Amino acid sequence: MSSGYRVEWFEHADRLATVARNDAGWYAALAAVLVRPADRTVVDLGCGGGGMAVALAAAVPAGAGVVAVDGDEAVLAGARANAAAAGAVVRFARADITGDPAGLRAAIGPPVDLLWASGVVHHAPDQQAALDDLARLLAPGGRLALAEGGLHARHLPWDVGLGEPGLEMRFDAAQDSWFAGMRAALPGVVPMPYGWTEALRRAGLVGVTTRSTLLERPAPLAPVDRAAVVDSLRWRVDRLTETGHLTDADADAWQRLLDPADPRYLGHRTDLYHLQARSIHIGHRPPGAEEHPQRR
Numbered sequence: 680m681s682s683g684y685r686v687e688w689f690e691h692a693d694r695l696a697t698v699a700r701n702d703a704g705w706y707a708a709l710a711a712v713l714v715r716p717a718d719r720t721v722v723d724l725g726c727g728g729g730g731m732a733v734a735l736a737a738a739v740p741a742g743a744g745v746v747a748v749d750g751d752e753a754v755l756a757g758a759r760a761n762a763a764a765a766g767a768v769v770r771f772a773r774a775d776i777t778g779d780p781a782g783l784r785a786a787i788g789p790p791v792d793l794l795w796a797s798g799v800v801h802h803a804p805d806q807q808a809a810l811d812d813l814a815r816l817l818a819p820g821g822r823l824a825l826a827e828g829g830l831h832a833r834h835l836p837w838d839v840g841l842g843e844p845g846l847e848m849r850f851d852a853a854q855d856s857w858f859a860g861m862r863a864a865l866p867g868v869v870p871m872p873y874g875w876t877e878a879l880r881r882a883g884l885v886g887v888t889t890r891s892t893l894l895e896r897p898a899p900l901a902p903v904d905r906a907a908v909v910d911s912l913r914w915r916v917d918r919l920t921e922t923g924h925l926t927d928a929d930a931d932a933w934q935r936l937l938d939p940a941d942p943r944y945l946g947h948r949t950d951l952y953h954l955q956a957r958s959i960h961i962g963h964r965p966p967g968a969e970e971h972p973q974r975r
């Protein structure tokens with residue numbers, strides 16, 4: 680089994696753009712809750728396909744600016760295309776979101792009123808230090824909304840008729856094992872043996888809370904939603920197969936389930952569904968916070 684896995688984001692640019700479009704409704708609902716009338720600078724950090732950047736652009740008050748930041752030019756190109764198709768006014772900036780904080784600050788510009796970071800911080804070797812740096816980007820009273828954690832998406836019945844029942848539960852465990860290996864392989868990795876809300880508090884933020892959303896599309900799925908489920912499973916199965924995190928028996932079962940020529944192909948099933956909980960952890964910078972709080 681390979682413990683390390685380097686994420687080459689340009690390889691995922693098309694998938695990220697598609698996910699952004701599919702999740703447009705969720706982004707819009709969340710942006711409407713997060714944005715405040717006095718916000719002037721709003722940032723989507725690690726913007727991926729630009730789904731939240733588009734939603735933020737529709738939700739911010741007149742005169743506010745939205746900045747979408749990512750470290751990969753191919754990913755930014757997909758986000759720009761999504762924003763253009765939606766008619767969203769967004770400024771895009773390329774910056775290493777887990778690198779030099781001075782470079783990130785320069786790319787963003789003014790102190791930030793709302794900083795959205797989805798699935799970004801867990802790629803930093805020192806997650807607490809990364810959060811400390813992000814907290815410093817906030818204006819007094821500014822908010823950091825961190826999308827991390829939640830509950831794995833589920834799509835399949837317990838028994839799919841191939842291999843041992845519980846295939847998707849073992850798949851979730853394999854994903855957790857892959858994630859642990861990815862973290863362990865990062866140069867200079869620092870453990871963070873506490874949760875995201877505690878990490879936000881240690882970064883000097885206050886009023887820390889978590890907002891979780893249940894996303895549910897019951898069976899039978901519409902054809903477009905069924906195709907999205909199959910595509911999502913396919914790229915994750917490919918990753919876990921490549922890194923040796925699936926047993927031979929489970930890998931064989933997934934290969935058949937994802938093969939359009941196989942009678943057991945998931946795309947033909949009417950009992951697929953989507954059930955997932957997404958968690959957003961939110962903290963505020965105190966109005967009188969020091970400019971460079973000491974790391975804890």
